[in-house]
Amino acid sequence: MRMAASLKVLTFLVPCAFLVPVIITLAPDLNQVRHSEALQNIKTVFVSIFLEAVPFLLMGVFLSSLMQWFVSEEMVRRLTPKHPVGGVLAAGLLGIIFPICECGMIPVVRRLMHKGMPVYIAITFILSGPVVNPIVFTxxxxxFPNHPEITIARMGLAFAVASAVGGLVYLFVKRNPLRGPKIAAAEVKTHPGFKMALSPDHDSHSHTHAHDHSHGISDGHHHAHPKNWRSFFIHAGDEFVDMSKYLVIGALITACIQTFVSRSDLIALGNGPAASYVFMMGFAYVLSLCSTSDAFVASAFSHTFALGPLISFLVLGPMLDFKSTLMLLSTFRTRFVIGLSLAIIALVFAGSWVVNLWLWG
Known part of the structure; x- marks a missing residue:
């Protein structure tokens, strides 16, 4: 084991050694780049996005670890509505009780799915939770103090899109979409609402981290020892490292796009009825803002675009942006994420168009 670890270190250090003379040669140019305005802007935007998202990611990670300790498969099955319609509607409103940002939603839902939550309910919660909650409402x-209809339309459309996508997942997704060992989805016959549930022992084998159960983390059939807080923080740390690397990559790429693509050029692309929707939805995807702050960015475009494109920005962003796409890809299979993304985009586009016709007559 030690020999293998040493070889890995050498494999990393040897190429780095060849980079030293190159870096020394380019040192003057690199120093100019380091102090350039563009790089300073990238750093500022990156840090702002990262610091804005980390508290919510930590909240989700700790909540996920608490669920690993205290929530069993039996509890999840007992609390899940048996009828799929009731399950989708309940999941769509669950954000009112658990107001978690999209950055912290993925680890929580992944834990619930390992505990046995059906995938269609989990997806509905992922999509609606970051929008349909009191923090985002406020x-x-x-x-938009002079346009309360925007707030109502945002909440209503987010709930409708999330519920519709959940229904589509219930109807068309027959296999377990989680990444991990290729274990077929088990049909829980004692619970008709479980169109898609994991096997009871799946939690201890398919988690992306190989947790040692000797630490006392629950395997779903019994609770961890309540005094073993070390295992709780080990689990939370593993979850945070797993999710934060995608947040860092997404925030960095988003900062580069915001730096090198001017807003005036982007607005020029949105000159047109349909183009304005496409622009605002694409803008929401690229900016990757937190759902608690994106409304203030959207308000800056209130004199440029109609209410429909603004609502498409406010609904799509929390459901699907660059950093959340990376997090989804780390949890679900690629084909599932692609289909999910296309369904979200199509429904948000159509829904915001209808809302705009309704608001503007």
């Missing part, structure tokens, strides 16, 4: 009202 922030949107503050951002």
């Amino acid at each position: 922030a949107t009202l503050l951002a």
Whole structure:
């Protein structure tokens, strides 16, 4: 084991050694780049996105670890509505009780799915939770004090899109979409609402981290020892490292796009009825803002675009942006994420168009 670890270190250090003379040669140019305005802007935007998202990611990670300790498969099955329609509607409103940002939603839902939550309910919660909650409701009202209809339309459309996508997943997804060992989805016959549930022992084998159960983390059939807080923080740390690397990559790429693509050029692309929707939805995807602050960015475009494109920005962003796409890909299979993304984009586009016709007559 030690020999293998040493070989890995050498494999990394040897190429780095060849980079030293190159770096020394380019040192003056690199120093100019380091102090350039573009790089300073990238650093500023990156840090702002990262610091904005980390508290919510930590919240989700700790909540996920608490669920690993205290929530068993039996509890999840007992609390899940048996009828799929009831399950989708309940999941769509669950964000009112658990107001978690999209950055912290993935680890929580992944834990619930390992505990036995059906995938269609989990996806509905992922999509609606970051929007349909009191924090985002209040922030949107503050951002658009003269247009309360935007807040109502945002909440209503987000709930409708999330519920519709959940229904589509229930109807068409027959296999377990989680990444991990290729274990077929088990049909839980004692619970008709479980169109898609994991096997009871799946939690201890398919988790992306090979946790040692000797630490006392629950395997779903019994609770961890309540005094073993070390295992709790080990689990939370593993979850945080697994999710944060995708957040860092997404925040960095988003910062580069915001730096090198001017907003005026982007607005020029949105000159047109349909193009304005496409622009605002693409803008939401690229900016990767937190759902608690994106309304204030959208309000800056209130004199440029109609209400429909603004609502498409406010609904799509929390459901699907660059960093959340990477997190989804780390949890679900690629084909599932692609289909999910296409369904979200199509429904948000059509829904915001209808809402705009309704608001503007």
